[in-house]
Amino acid sequence: xxxxxxxxxxxxxxxxxxxxxxxxxxxxxxxxxxxxxxxxxxxxxxxxxxxxxxxxxxxxxxxxxxxxxxxxxxxxxxxxxxxxxxxxxxxxxxxxxxxxxxxxxxxxxxxxxxxxxxxxxxxxxxxxxxxxxxxxxxxxxxxxxxxxxxxxxxxxxxxxxxxx
Amino acid sequence: xxxxxxxxxxxxxxxxxxxxxxxxxxxxxxxxxxxxxxxxxxxxxxxxxxxxxxxxxxxxxxxxxxxxxxxxxxxxxxxxxxxxxxxxxxxxxxxxxxxxxxxxxxxxxxxxxxxxxxxxxxxxxxxxxxxxxxxxxxxxxxxxxxxxxxxxxxxxxxxxxxxx
DNA sequence: CCGTAGTCGCGACTCAGTCGCAAATAATGA
DNA sequence: TCATTATTTGCGACTGAGTCGCGACTACGG
Numbered sequence: 001x002x003x004x005x006x007x008x009x010x011x012x013x014x015x016x017x018x019x020x021x022x023x024x025x026x027x028x029x030x031x032x033x034x035x036x037x038x039x040x041x042x043x044x045x046x047x048x049x050x051x052x053x054x055x056x057x058x059x060x061x062x063x064x065x066x067x068x069x070x071x072x073x074x075x076x077x078x079x080x081x082x083x084x085x086x087x088x089x090x091x092x093x094x095x096x097x098x099x100x101x102x103x104x105x106x107x108x109x110x111x112x113x114x115x116x117x118x119x120x121x122x123x124x125x126x127x128x129x130x131x132x133x134x135x136x137x138x139x140x141x142x143x144x145x146x147x148x149x150x151x152x153x154x155x156x157x158x159x160x161x162x163x164x
Numbered sequence: 165x166x167x168x169x170x171x172x173x174x175x176x177x178x179x180x181x182x183x184x185x186x187x188x189x190x191x192x193x194x195x196x197x198x199x200x201x202x203x204x205x206x207x208x209x210x211x212x213x214x215x216x217x218x219x220x221x222x223x224x225x226x227x228x229x230x231x232x233x234x235x236x237x238x239x240x241x242x243x244x245x246x247x248x249x250x251x252x253x254x255x256x257x258x259x260x261x262x263x264x265x266x267x268x269x270x271x272x273x274x275x276x277x278x279x280x281x282x283x284x285x286x287x288x289x290x291x292x293x294x295x296x297x298x299x300x301x302x303x304x305x306x307x308x309x310x311x312x313x314x315x316x317x318x319x320x321x322x323x324x325x326x327x328x
Numbered sequence: 329c330c331g332t333a334g335t336c337g338c339g340a341c342t343c344a345g346t347c348g349c350a351a352a353t354a355a356t357g358a
Numbered sequence: 359t360c361a362t363t364a365t366t367t368g369c370g371a372c373t374g375a376g377t378c379g380c381g382a383c384t385a386c387g388g
Binding site: 063075076079080082097099101102108110112114115117119121122125126127128129130131132133134135136137138139140141142147 | 239241243244248256261263264266272274276278279281282283286287289290291292293295296297298299300301302303304305306308309
């Protein structure tokens, strides 16, 4: 599925749902879709301004809100690795886990049939009608875990120095 | 496991790790442990003040930070149902899912061997050393899902009216 | 009971996100 | 094509969670 196709699909879907397509919304949507990594509202604004120079912060937030409500994007916290911002990504067919490395800050994605089974179990056993799921895992990625083998003390000094 | 036992265990653990036990920290810790539901920093402050009237906001935040770093509590977002606050709970042996109902606002907990298997799979296949996990699910609880059977249209008006 | 490293309270600050309102505009139908 | 109108936008002021620096205070090992 090419980015161009995705973009049209999303814009068409919005039009079809009766959403007014303004230049500002188009800019934000295109930026989200073409993004290679997870963007927060700030970077979203910055990038959208390259297309629509006068777009305002409030409009970006309002568009994010709209896309969330239409379930076209997911909101992530990414374990609050860098402050309290939120990050956004276009909703994919299959939910995935976000692995956040406290050490190097990289975000990895991981998906598994087990996750799907767990969701099905929740829906069945708790009678819960799932609309969104957010599974975030924090720790050390393969590279960082390998490198940190030596200094693994558990006292306060070490704990205080760690990011979480 | 009685609350009293838990409280002593946690305070002892802190002392053992070389953490200075001040009256303020004791107050915050006791409040977290005796809490029946998930508390945000604000309510934590309010409740801690009943024990230690002059405790400051900053101290509560610093204590939360400390307990997080020592991995004695978990931080939750609860799908940001009511603003951007964070909620806290004493870390339990077994991780559990938090089900947040967008409709009535209730939080349900759910734990399952499948979740444990999923975590094991992540650790094994991604080589990720898991320190914390946070699985939050948003949607409609059994009661709300049953009640909402009638008005299930999918257009913008409805979507905009929904909380997410 | 002293000394001191660690902690606290305070007040000012940051920063993400929200809101109300007047001006601008996308979509509709004549 | 253009007038109408309900929506959306930009702006600026605001909110509310969380952070920080600093001088005063204090837990705890000696």
